[in-house]
Amino acid sequence: xxxxxxxSINGPGLYDLTHKVEKELDKSGIRSGLxxxxxxxxxxxxxxxxxxxxxxxxDLENWLNRLVVENDSLYTHTQEGPDDMPAHIKAxxxxxxxxxxxxxxxxxxxxWQGIFLWEHRHxxxxxxxxxxxxxE
Amino acid sequence: xxxxxxxSINGPGLYDLTHKVEKELDKSGIRSGLxxxxxxxxxxxxxxxxxxxxxxxxDLENWLNRLVVENDSLYTHTQEGPDDMPAHIKAxxxxxxxxxxxxxxxxxxxxWQGIFLWEHRHxxxxxxxxxxxxxE
Amino acid sequence: xxxxxxxSINGPGLYDLTHKVEKELDKSGIRSGLxxxxxxxxxxxxxxxxxxxxxxxxDLENWLNRLVVENDSLYTHTQEGPDDMPAHIKAxxxxxxxxxxxxxxxxxxxxWQGIFLWEHRHxxxxxxxxxxxxxE
Numbered sequence: 079x080x081x082x083x084x085x086s087i088n089g090p091g092l093y094d095l096t097h098k099v100e101k102e103l104d105k106s107g108i109r110s111g112l113x114x115x116x117x118x119x120x121x122x123x124x125x126x127x128x129x130x131x132x133x134x135x136x137d138l139e140n141w142l143n144r145l146v147v148e149n150d151s152l153y154t155h156t157q158e159g160p161d162d163m164p165a166h167i168k169a170x171x172x173x174x175x176x177x178x179x180x181x182x183x184x185x186x187x188x189x190w191q192g193i194f195l196w197e198h199r200h201x202x203x204x205x206x207x208x209x210x211x212x213x214e
Numbered sequence: 215x216x217x218x219x220x221x222s223i224n225g226p227g228l229y230d231l232t233h234k235v236e237k238e239l240d241k242s243g244i245r246s247g248l249x250x251x252x253x254x255x256x257x258x259x260x261x262x263x264x265x266x267x268x269x270x271x272x273d274l275e276n277w278l279n280r281l282v283v284e285n286d287s288l289y290t291h292t293q294e295g296p297d298d299m300p301a302h303i304k305a306x307x308x309x310x311x312x313x314x315x316x317x318x319x320x321x322x323x324x325x326w327q328g329i330f331l332w333e334h335r336h337x338x339x340x341x342x343x344x345x346x347x348x349x350e
Numbered sequence: 351x352x353x354x355x356x357x358s359i360n361g362p363g364l365y366d367l368t369h370k371v372e373k374e375l376d377k378s379g380i381r382s383g384l385x386x387x388x389x390x391x392x393x394x395x396x397x398x399x400x401x402x403x404x405x406x407x408x409d410l411e412n413w414l415n416r417l418v419v420e421n422d423s424l425y426t427h428t429q430e431g432p433d434d435m436p437a438h439i440k441a442x443x444x445x446x447x448x449x450x451x452x453x454x455x456x457x458x459x460x461x462w463q464g465i466f467l468w469e470h471r472h473x474x475x476x477x478x479x480x481x482x483x484x485x486e
Binding site: 206 | 412413416444
């Protein structure tokens with residue numbers, strides 16, 4: 079079963095998708111199986127990370143921004159702005175798809191795990207994440 | 215079919231899970247399909263890497279430790295110790311889930327591929343890895 | 351359903367697999383479900399990235415080569431040449447498996463998404479990528 083989550087994004091950082099994904103699982107009626115997320119973009123990615131302390135999200139963002147800088151003289155793909163090539167690199171270093179087992183109609187996430195969309199571009203975007211659920 | 219592997223961890227590094235995963239596959243009776251691993255933590259991750267020369271694991275560990283240092287003045291999430299935020303970053307750069315095709319009741323791993331849990335924290339932990347197997 | 355793609359590789363960089371994967375999907379006859387790719391190697395990886403401007407592939411390659419250098423004094427796994435340990439590290443930072451939802455007999459890739467094998471070694475290789483398709 080495939081469905082689609084659309085997320086309105088307003089700049090870089092982590093956006094918590096956990097509740098939206100839970101809703102898609104509820105709608106599917108599937109109680110045991112595998113839920114897969116797939117993001118249909120090359121400058122934003124998926125991440126499962128700590129959902130308790132928002133400092134984790136901030137530190138992740140700042141650390142990755144320092145690793146993958148804008149206006150690097152190495153870049154030749156520069157027509158779409160200084161944040162474009164860094165966004166592709168950040169997406170390549172993180173996940174385009176994630177799979178989470180489902181039991182008793184719930185994802186088997188750990189206590190501190192939230193599901194996030196990690197936006198890497200400055201401009202507002204509407205991002206699409208496919209939700210595939212296999213099972214019964 | 216979902217099951218669970220528990221692993222007793224005693225500090226950072228790679229822990230070979232291949233045989234434990236093979237046992238779960240045997241128990242399932244599934245001969246053709248897809249096996250997915252999912253780690254229920256945000257400071258440890260999953261990795262498929264060379265299982266022949268242990269120098270690969272050591273070099274991977276040392277390289278990542280140099281890239282993601284402790285006591286970085288950038289970190290604001292510091293309450294849980296100097297290895298906590300580096301562990302979250304290392305987990306974000308590596309895999310929370312992995313999927314491996316199954317045929318003739320065996321995972322289609324390459325000759326040199328082993329499945330590892332990559333622990334990023336100093337303290338001993340018991341880590342949980344979910345095993346989902348779809349197929350027949 | 352499992353099948354296999356073999357790719358003749360002639361040095362490092364991105365190799366577009368999208369059409370080869372589409373062919374495997376066509377052969378399967380599956381119209382709705384989940385397609386998973388798994389690379390059977392530890393010194394090459396999988397990537398979904400922009401397929402429009404080849405400068406993106408070149409910049410990705412150059413950026414990663416600068417991050418993960420050859421002849422690093424940190425390496426102890428050096429018997430197989432100066433590009434071997436960097437290749438393992440690059441593979442560890444990128445994907446060994448990718449899952450893409452399928453609907454109406456097509457992968458739900460975004461407009462700009464292509465599927466690539468990312469070779470990290472200098473020598474020519476024949477690389478194997480498993481294709482698993484679940485669904486109906």
